[in-house]
Amino acid sequence: MTSPHILCIMSHYTDPALSLRRLEISRATLLPSLTAQTRKPTLHIVVSADDVHLQERLAGYAGTGCDCVVLYRDTWRLYGENWQIPQTHCIIGRVDDDDVLRSDFCEIVYHCGMVHRERAIIWPLGLVYWRGQMFRLEHNGNQYLTLSTSRGIDPHHKAHAVIQREWRSVRASFKPGWIWVRHGDAETSTLPKYRAVPAGNWQPDAWPVDLAAVDAAIAPSGVPSADYREHGQRPRGMRVSQWLSVHGSDKVSTHNYGSFYDSLFARLRPQALLEIGVYRGASLRAWRSAGVPKAIGVDNDPATASLDRHVLLADMPRQAYAVAEQVGLLDVIIDDGSHLYPDYTATADVLLQRLRPGGVYVIEDIQTQDSVDALRRDGWQIEDWRESTGRYDDVIAWRVRE
Structure with a gap:
């Protein structure tokens, strides 16, 4: 007679940006790990009904081929959660949604639990991924603890160290069994x-993980800190570049503008911003997530303007005066529109006067060296990443309104 193998997963998120970030991390770590398992567990997943990415998250778990039990909870709890474990013999483990498991992890743990009942099954040896490096870790069983029990309890009913003292344990394997992915959300x-x-x-190649995808997924979390002291000294909240990455803006994927906007926002703390050329609205959403109360877009595509009530339908520079009358005073103006020199210079001639003193006007994606030279002669500051990135238009021009 077989016993259920249950894997408890906490995926409870209410903050939209954190939810999206962790979903992307899961897609590069736990989800492919579960898909690759040679013996599928049943997943008991704690979620929030207020998670805006809940359906995507649940679809990801369903796509692993594992049976899923979805548990809706009001709050996130590390210990004492009711995982609805049956009062019959079960093999019960718990993982985070950013963990990586070797493909035979569940099969080995399950068979070990069927032989050794009322035991804590430990898998001490694994790997730690941190700042692009992999380390070997013997963790003495605190991580990736599994219980083989009929008591209806889970590995987090008490702290792992307490369970180790109170339970007899058996080691599942002497091979590395897991990867602990460490990132700035930790x-x-x-x-x-x-x-x-x-x-x-x-x-x-032996692990169900794509490290390039992991790096891309954890990038919005920030550089992983080195210890509690460093982490505690970091400013709270995400940088603008991280929000741009979260929302999928090409300012940080195709271009190299993240550090420029980090510095600009830290210095200026803009309260009102206008962006010309919205496309799908990724950067406009990022400005708002970064705390800009008034973020207005301008685009000449009716479909784009219809997506957001704060996007004005206008053709620049032809309708620049009409836009200037509607937007009020601004702290930042960003032109990511046609990228044509006559267009953005004519637009700037009109809109520069809408900046408050000390406000900054930015022109992105300067297309030619002649344009760069002309802007520099006219007093614009130039930020040029072309040599380092190899992209011909990785150039920004900016100036401060006196």
Whole structure:
């Protein structure tokens, strides 16, 4: 007779940006791990009904081929959650939605639990991924603890260290069984003792994970901190570049403008911003997420303007005066429109006067060296990343209204 193998997963999110960020991380870590399992567990997943990305999240879990039990909860709880574990013999584990498991992890743990009942099953050996490096970690069973039990409890009914003292344990394997992905969303990215031994030749092809996708997914979380002290000294909240990445803006994917806007927003703290050329609205959403109360767009595409009530339908520079009458005073103006020199200079001639003193006017994606030279002669500051990125239009011109 077989017993249920249950894997408890906390995926409870209410903040839209954090939810999206963790969903992308899951798509590069836990979801492919579950898809690759040679023996599928049943997933008990705690979620929030207020999660704006809930349906995408649940579709991801369903796509792994695992049976899913969805548990709606009002709050996130580390310990004492009711995971609805049956009062019969079960093998019960718990993972985070950013973990990576080797493809036979669940099969090995399950068979171990069927043989050794009322035991804590430990898998001490694994890997830690931190700042693009892989480390080998022997964790003495605190991570990736599984219970083989009929008590209806889960591995987080108490702290892992307490369970280890109270339960007899059996080791599942002497092979590395998991990857602990550390990133800026963690309370501390990982203590130095957890990254003391480089992994060396750890055979990445043997793991159901794409590290390039992991790096891209964790980038909006920020650079992983080194310890509690460093993490505690960091300013709270996300940088503008992180919000641009979260919302999928080409300002940080195709172009290299993230550090420029980080510096600009830290110095200026804009309250009113106008962006010309909205496309699908990614950067407009990012400005709002970064705390700009008034973020207005201008676009000449009726379909784009219809997506957001704060996007004005206008053809620039022909209707620049009409736009100027509607927007009020601004702290930042960004021209990401036609990228044609006659267009953006004529637009700037009109809209520059809508900036408050000290406000900044930005022109993105300067197309030619002649345009760069002409703007510089006219007093514009130039930020040029072309040599480092190899992209011909990775140039910004900007100026401050005196």
